Amino acid sequence: MKPRQKRMFLAGVALAGVVVAAALAINALRGNMAYFFSPSQVVAGAVQPGEPFRLGGMVRSGTLEKSSGSLESRFIVTDNVQQVAVSYAGILPDLFKEGQGTVARGELGRDGIFYAEEVLAKHDESYMPPEVADAMQPMPYNKDGTRTPEPLRPAAAGKRSMKVIRSEPVDLTVPLHQVEINNQ
Amino acid sequence: MKARYLLPIAVFLAIVAVFGLVLYQVSQGRNIREIPSPLIGKTVPEFELPLLLKPEQTFSSEQLKGQVSLVNVWASWCVSCRYEHDLLVRMSRNIDISIIGINYKDERMDALKWLRDMGNPYVASIFDHDGRVAIDWGVYGTPETFIVDQQGIIRYKHTGPITAEKLRNEIMPLVNKLREAGDTV
């Protein structure tokens, strides 16, 4: 082959390689991106049941239930506004705690419960995954300028509270009997 | 021929631009990753609901047209709303802007008491008892504030209490811009 032909050949091969590689990579990237959603977005219907995504927020205090005799755990993830119930069968990370940030990967079931395949917790005392930090709604101010966590609506007892409560704000101080829970 | 030697630096500068953008956003404050409302740029969802103060009258989405208005979703049970309420009241007294309230999932008596005790910044408050309108507006929680332009198109959304800084840096400039744009049309 003449040098010129050789160069053309090389350039051609290289170009073809780049195109194939890029196509491969972009395709793989599309298939394997997991979006991150906050409970508010989930409740607002940002994801359909069966779509894998990552859910982030705080583990609501007093909601972690561990079943005895199996590895199943249930808890509620909240962003101070909305909440999503999570079910997970597996070992929870060491730093998983109530009242702390968490990110769970999984999908929403038809029953409105988020079934997690993987649960991550923050890495050290001061770490909060940035997405979780962003997902948390601003903590309200008191009139004197101090901040206190908004009291979340007391959990409705039993299974009901474990469901995604669609399109309903966490309305704080309203007595329970006034809250209508309408799942669709 | 020489261009290919510039390729590495071009790729590098592109990467730097991305990082620069991220850092800029990070340094500009927390709300960069805020969920953008899918309604921005769209006409307000249609509604017609009774007013809080005068239940016999209704207020419809049509009435939002013709002026730039601030639509504020609030409730008496909402602690964060308390925080921004002072600011809203001061705005209503000092700034020429019509603030429309959507009273969200509230009891009429509680809401009226709230307005009586804390001042009423709203030219009109819509009584959305079952939260129907708020759902259409894509409200995640209270408070939320929208800017709606003369054509009734949602231009801006803010989740959480608005602050004086937000007002100065984002809301008023946008309101003024929309007004100017509206005047020339």
Added chain:
Amino acid sequence: MIPEIGHFALVVALFVALIQTIMPVVGAYRGIPELMAMGRLAARAQFLFIAVSFAMLTLAFIENDFTVAYVAHNSNSALPIQYRIAAVWGAHEGSLLLWVFMLAFWGLAVTVFSKSLPEHFLARVMGVMGFIGVGFILFILMTSNPFDRLIPGAVDGRDLNPLLQDPGLIIHPPMLYMGYVGFSVAFAFAVAALLGGHLDATWVRWSRPWTTVAWLFLTIGIVLGSWWAYYELGWGGWWFWDPVENASLMPWLAGTALIHSLAVTEKRGAFKSWTVLLAILAFSLSLLGTFLVRSGVLVSVHAFASDPERGVFILAFLVVVIGSSLGLYAWRAPSVHVGGRFELFSREMLLLANNVLLMAALAAVLMGTMAPIVLDALNLGKISVGPPYFNAVFVPVMLPLAILIGVGPLVGWRSGDVRPLFKKLRTVFMVSLITGVVLPLMAVGKTTLMVMASLAIAMWVILSSAQYLKERLARRSGNKGLSAGVYGMVVAHAGVGVFVIGVTLSSAFSVERDVHVRVGDTVQVNDFGFHLDEVKSIRGPNYHSDMAQVTITRGGEKVGILTPEKRTYFVQTMPMTEASIDTTFFRDLYVALAEQRDEDGWALRVYHRPFQAWIWAGPLLMALGGILAVSDRRYRVSAKHVVQARQKPASGPVSGGARA
């Protein structure tokens, strides 16, 4: 007093680094020998002052000086002494100081081992390294001073993050940083060559050993990090495609490409400008890694500091260093002569393919790492790119590369003959194919197509490397031994094969079970029985622990006892899982104690991972290959025969050198 001395020494080091940046470069430009000589002197002085600074910080840790904020945040009086020392680089400020210390060390090493470098060239190298030093010292002093006082001092420290209280952490960061920073030497050489306008074989010859040493440190650093993640963090996983892991893998890929490209350029004078670019790239990626970890632009379990101000500083520095070197490249590289010619089927061509594949892998990793950042910056949503992506793009690129490894060394420079190659490799091919099919069946009793293919390729790599060695041994003249470089290459390539075997078998045939057990229960995994004997409370120096005793049996015979722990550290009250692992040549048995579920019930994770140790053994063999390669006689000889080496155009066949 001690922290002030450390701080002061660092300030002095900054000025010394400034001198090191300016004087020798001006000297080289104007041709003033005295100024050029200052580079060497300044580099040594810089090492001295930074060493003092580093020693002072270490001393503050050893003496539990909690009036130093950094010490108070990262140490505790109950912390064992070895961790108090390791805590020096346990967080942001100290790890940057370690970074700078390593940089100064490399600078010192260059002054010691490069006596034979031309004065002009060495002066420019010193200048470039000095400039990098200026940037980083300034960064420490302005945004991350580890010597800041805490007034009044803390009564006791907040303790080192329990995750980091591990022997792995004592050596992992220093090794990794030695690698990262080590690429600064090849970078400085490349920039110096561009500045001087002489991209000749001398530059390449000098770069090779430095690149290899940096690369082997990086390799060891990555292995240690992966190993640490395996038993401390990962619940048995060993690579997560975490952005920080990627940040260390990317320079490694570039460095690997550089090593191969340097070989071509030295031997044949080809790919000159490409090699220069790779040298710039390898170090740029190290800096990029530092930026990613330190600036907080990414979400990662590893990133311990996130601060936009720091990010802005590093980004600006990045622009100056990388931008100007790439600009210099764009300016100077076009005038470089195209080197020796070669045929389509030749070793040059195969090494080019090696580089293309490594770059493709690098681009894929870069894309996966950057995608979440880019999308978020453009407000297109928050995403994460998971391991499936990386596996899907990385593996298809790496397997062909492994096939090439087997062929490359056996093909001649300039032009290779296909037919004799077929003959030579026929047996190797057949044997690889057969072992690929049979080995998993023998080892684990099952197989898949992917496993067979991967194993065949792994065997191909190992056997063809052996074939190459055999051929070289047969061809050598008289009793003269082969050069260490040849052994180095063979060992490193065999390491790739070992690694592929480990990854293939471990990922395909590992059995994991997460179970709820009570004391007295037995968990069966494959043919191993794991019996939970007891869980008892014990007390460590700065933690208390629930320690389980698990007896492993196989066919009624006792295999061993594992003692996984659940520790709670006193200060940070953070629970930590300490896995317990029984490693043999062919398998790992892994038990981790998770939380207590009820009265006497515990969550337990149990693994049987075949060939797990091979995953670490492979890269360690690669590093060993690197050690062998740099111990090659010619590097020592050339250091002595200063002038001759410089005047010879290139080693190997001269005909193909520079066309000019």
